[in-house]
Amino acid sequence: MGNSSIFFGIAEIGYFVAMMVYIAYFVFKGDYLGKVATTVTTVSLLSQTVAFISRWVESYNMGIGRPPLTNLYESLVFFVWCLMFGYLIVEFKYKRRSLGAFVTPLAALALGFVDLTGMSKRIEPLLPALQSNWLLAHVTMSFIAYAAFGLSFAAALMYLIVRTEKRNEPAYIFWSVSGSVFFIVIFAMLLDYMNYKVIGESAEGFIKNFLFKSTFRNSSHGLTVFSYLVAIGGIFLTWRYGYVLKRIIDSFNLSVDFLDELNYKLIAVGFPIFTLGGLICGAVWADQAWGTYWSWDPKETWSLITWFVYAFYLHARYIKGWRGRKVAVVSVVGFITVIFTYLGVNIFLSGLHSYGDLM
Amino acid sequence: MTDKAKDKTSVVNAIWRFFSSVRLAVVLIALIGLLSILGTVIEQNAEPEKNVRLFKKIFGEGLASTVYRISESLGFMDMYSSWWFLMLLALLAVNLIVCSIDRLPGIRRIVSRPMEPLKEEGFGHHGINKEFTCKGSINDVRVKVATALKQLGFKPDEFIFERGVQYYAQKWQHVRYAVYVIHLSIIVILVGAVVGIQFGFRGFMKIDEGQTTDKAFSRKGEEYHLDFSIKCDDFTIEFYGDTDTPKTYRSWLTVIESGQEKLKTFIEVNHPLSYKGYTFYQSSYGPIGEENGVLVFRVKSKDGKSEMIFKKVGDAFKIPGSTLEARIMAFSPALGFNKDEKPYTYTEMLNNPAVYVLFREGRNDKYGGWIFKRYPKSWDIPDGSKLELVDNWGYQYTGIQVRKDPGVWIVYLGCICMTLGLYFAFFISHKKIWVLLVSGKGKVDIKIAAYAHKHKGTFDTNIDKAFGPLRDQVAADKKGD
Ligand code: HEM
Numbered sequence: 001m002g003n004s005s006i007f008f009g010i011a012e013i014g015y016f017v018a019m020m021v022y023i024a025y026f027v028f029k030g031d032y033l034g035k036v037a038t039t040v041t042t043v044s045l046l047s048q049t050v051a052f053i054s055r056w057v058e059s060y061n062m063g064i065g066r067p068p069l070t071n072l073y074e075s076l077v078f079f080v081w082c083l084m085f086g087y088l089i090v091e092f093k094y095k096r097r098s099l100g101a102f103v104t105p106l107a108a109l110a111l112g113f114v115d116l117t118g119m120s121k122r123i124e125p126l127l128p129a130l131q132s133n134w135l136l137a138h139v140t141m142s143f144i145a146y147a148a149f150g151l152s153f154a155a156a157l158m159y160l161i162v163r164t165e166k167r168n169e170p171a172y173i174f175w176s177v178s179g180s181v182f183f184i185v186i187f188a189m190l191l192d193y194m195n196y197k198v199i200g201e202s203a204e205g206f207i208k209n210f211l212f213k214s215t216f217r218n219s220s221h222g223l224t225v226f227s228y229l230v231a232i233g234g235i236f237l238t239w240r241y242g243y244v245l246k247r248i249i250d251s252f253n254l255s256v257d258f259l260d261e262l263n264y265k266l267i268a269v270g271f272p273i274f275t276l277g278g279l280i281c282g283a284v285w286a287d288q289a290w291g292t293y294w295s296w297d298p299k300e301t302w303s304l305i306t307w308f309v310y311a312f313y314l315h316a317r318y319i320k321g322w323r324g325r326k327v328a329v330v331s332v333v334g335f336i337t338v339i340f341t342y343l344g345v346n347i348f349l350s351g352l353h354s355y356g357d358l359m
Numbered sequence: 360m361t362d363k364a365k366d367k368t369s370v371v372n373a374i375w376r377f378f379s380s381v382r383l384a385v386v387l388i389a390l391i392g393l394l395s396i397l398g399t400v401i402e403q404n405a406e407p408e409k410n411v412r413l414f415k416k417i418f419g420e421g422l423a424s425t426v427y428r429i430s431e432s433l434g435f436m437d438m439y440s441s442w443w444f445l446m447l448l449a450l451l452a453v454n455l456i457v458c459s460i461d462r463l464p465g466i467r468r469i470v471s472r473p474m475e476p477l478k479e480e481g482f483g484h485h486g487i488n489k490e491f492t493c494k495g496s497i498n499d500v501r502v503k504v505a506t507a508l509k510q511l512g513f514k515p516d517e518f519i520f521e522r523g524v525q526y527y528a529q530k531w532q533h534v535r536y537a538v539y540v541i542h543l544s545i546i547v548i549l550v551g552a553v554v555g556i557q558f559g560f561r562g563f564m565k566i567d568e569g570q571t572t573d574k575a576f577s578r579k580g581e582e583y584h585l586d587f588s589i590k591c592d593d594f595t596i597e598f599y600g601d602t603d604t605p606k607t608y609r610s611w612l613t614v615i616e617s618g619q620e621k622l623k624t625f626i627e628v629n630h631p632l633s634y635k636g637y638t639f640y641q642s643s644y645g646p647i648g649e650e651n652g653v654l655v656f657r658v659k660s661k662d663g664k665s666e667m668i669f670k671k672v673g674d675a676f677k678i679p680g681s682t683l684e685a686r687i688m689a690f691s692p693a694l695g696f697n698k699d700e701k702p703y704t705y706t707e708m709l710n711n712p713a714v715y716v717l718f719r720e721g722r723n724d725k726y727g728g729w730i731f732k733r734y735p736k737s738w739d740i741p742d743g744s745k746l747e748l749v750d751n752w753g754y755q756y757t758g759i760q761v762r763k764d765p766g767v768w769i770v771y772l773g774c775i776c777m778t779l780g781l782y783f784a785f786f787i788s789h790k791k792i793w794v795l796l797v798s799g800k801g802k803v804d805i806k807i808a809a810y811a812h813k814h815k816g817t818f819d820t821n822i823d824k825a826f827g828p829l830r831d832q833v834a835a836d837k838k839g840d
Contacts, residue, residue: 125599128628272781291640291762298399
């Protein structure tokens with residue numbers, strides 16, 4: 001394997017370390033920890049940048065010659081790059097580090113998914129339909145927008161944690177359940193990874209044969225039941241002691257308006273880019289390749305639904321003057337649709353999109 | 360007004376109010392969204408069995424076929440072109456138009472309202488407020504303020520009163536229309552789509568290599584005749600290295616109209632051909648058997664002369680400059696070798712065409728072997744000449760998607776408008792600024808009020824930057840004191 005995979009390996013380990021340091025910083029504070037977290041993230045990002053460029057060069061040496069943005073693996077990795085780059089900009093601009101504890105797990109989830117599914121990392125030749133600059137623009141811009149949405153998701157989640165008081169409030173229940181499910185999924189996948197070291201399967205095969213096999217889908221009924229109990233317990237504990245998180249965030253002296261504003265700003269950047277890159281460039285590409293700019297295939301339809309959700313966010317905020325909790329919920333829902341558009345459609349729904357078989 | 364007329368206007372009013380509500384838009388978008396989700400779960404335009412199987416999983420064996428029949432008759436199997444889905448889109452369009460018309464006058468008022476100087480009490484109550492004192496005469500300060508405002512991109516008006524002067528200006532007020540451009544572009548795109556569906560045509564052409572046709576078939580299998588014919592002169596395919604992954608495939612086409620050749624060109628995936636409002640997209644290909652197949656060889660004799668030869672399976676020909684005669688014994692579209700080195704055809708697709716050629720001298724078989732199109736090493740004949748398999752004609756068909764869509768330009772126009780609208784709506788902001796200068800003894804009191812429709816923070820920083828020199832002067836002077 002070439003240099004790119006070495007540098008990428010460094011970056012990957014770096015991001016996991018950064019996640020742990022950010023979480024440690026979140027819990028224990030300490031400027032020192034914060035600085036370490038930022039440094040580790042920056043170094044990982046640089047390393048990933050080198051990996052990106054050398055992968056590009058490698059593809060030229062193989063006579064394929066194209067930017068590494070054309071299959072699921074490459075696009076997920078690019079998503080991580082955009083997410084961390086965007087995060088560092090936000091951190092630098094606003095001098096706040098606590099958001100890192102919410103953003104780095106997203107990167108970890110994406111990277112974990114890449115490694116767990118053992119999706120093909122080879123530089124593969126491009127099928128004719130994918131040899132298009134429109135596709136390149138489409139993928140690049142979509143992922144920049146997804147990264148912005150991911151950051152807004154983190155800000156929205158923090159906002160919800162800070163702003164909800166009572167345990168019977170719908171917004172409180174919403175964040176405690178969705179947040180804990182998110183971490184339970186990461187944790188269960190981590191267990192799968194440690195148990196099976198799954199590699200070399202297709203994503204569908206992985207999902208069928210391995211995903212959650214060490215926990216929720218274990219062959220032993222006892223373990224399955226136990227896993228569910230633990231998960232429910234985890235959700236319950238998050239719900240019961242969520243105020244601890246709230247207190248921690250409170251102690252950072254973040255203004256809630258700052259989080260609300262950040263959430264809006266990131267969507268205001270993501271939405272136009274998603275419209276142009278995700279919908280319009282995608283449509284032009286489809287038109288060039290197949291002669292239909294819109295065919296209602298599941299991927300397209302889900303992109304449209306994502307677009308609707310964020311359009312709803314903007315209208316609710318702008319026209320109804322909704323602020324805070326309600327729009328933060330919309331922002332979280334928006335990012336869930338993003339994840340579904342990108343992964344769920346491939347996994348659960350069939351489509352004519354070329355990434356269809358995930359390999 | 361008569362009662363009847365009143366009734367009428369109140370009905371019209373009610374309808375207008377109904378359609379101008381943003382709540383309706385939310386309901387419609389939510390409905391369209393939810394139905395679309397359903398449309399991604401139920402496979403659209405699929406064979407019935409697929410969805411019956413899905414329904415069996417959800418509703419159980421007993422109900423599945425009934426549920427299928429009902430949803431089929433409601434149009435759920437081809438939902439995006441069902442009347443109710445199109446109706447929802449139409450309602451959204453009406454909603455959007457009415458909503459825009461309803462709000463436009465208000466926005467126009469904001470945009471066209473001229474800027475006026477602010478009363479002194481008015482300072483201190485805007486989004487951005489600043490106040491400081493500056494040394495010097497009012498004329499010095501005026502020059503500096505004018506520069507600062509220019510640096511911010513304003514062309515200020517001036518209002519002179521007894522105690523001083525006020526500058527005021529606004530810019531980018533027209534970006535207030537940008538959201539209307541966005542909304543309008545949605546309508547434009549929908550119109551383009553309707554034009555395409557109404558006046559367009561979409562079909563599939565299957566042309567065998569060497570054949571000519573004007574027939575295209577719609578998805579429902581209806582036959583459609585173009586005003587001209589397309590001939591497929593050749594179909595070629597290139598692979599990546601030794602693999603069977605296609606790199607490019609192309610059809611070499613001739614457009615024939617009233618018996619005349621009008622145009623010769625090729626198409627590839629992502630490079631369609633447009634002719635008289637129709638666009639032809641390379642979409643698929645496949646084998647058609649060997650009956651009409653012609654094999655094209657290039658023979659290079661020992662003395663370096665080369666010659667093209669066109670033959671069929673079973674034919675024989677002389678190798679120039681040699682006493683050898685070659686006979687084509689067999690053709691394989693995709694020849695591979697199994698574990699025991701036995702040749703076999705691994706697919707009917709023409710992934711690795713090869714011919715078996717037997718070379719004879721007089722009555723005696725001298726040697727025989729497979730000649731591959733993709734492997735130059737196989738072209739050498741032991742006597743020193745070369746036999747290259749250049750092409751195979753008439754073995755494949757090309758699948759071409761034909762489209763006529765007069766609406767596509769309208770759709771693209773809408774996309775461009777939307778991009779511009781989004782850019783202005785999100786990245787440019789309507790800004791206003793008032794700067795009041797009140798002269799005192801050897802100093803000038805400066806008050807700034809400013810407003811930004813969006814990006815207030817950036818505007819604030821920029822004002823600080825532009826007025827920095829004036830403020831620094833104050834600070835420097837203070838230090839000097
Ligand atoms: C899904 C399609 C739609 C998109 C993408 C869209 C997009 C937008 C955007 C980007 C804004 C500006 C928000 C901001 O500045 O933060 C906006 C504002 C607005 N939208 Fe939409 N919109 C859509 C549908 C609709 C519909 C169906 C209606 C009404 C019936 C509507 C009514 C409005 C109104 C009234 C405003 C505020 C304009 C103003 O007064 O300045 N929109 N829209």
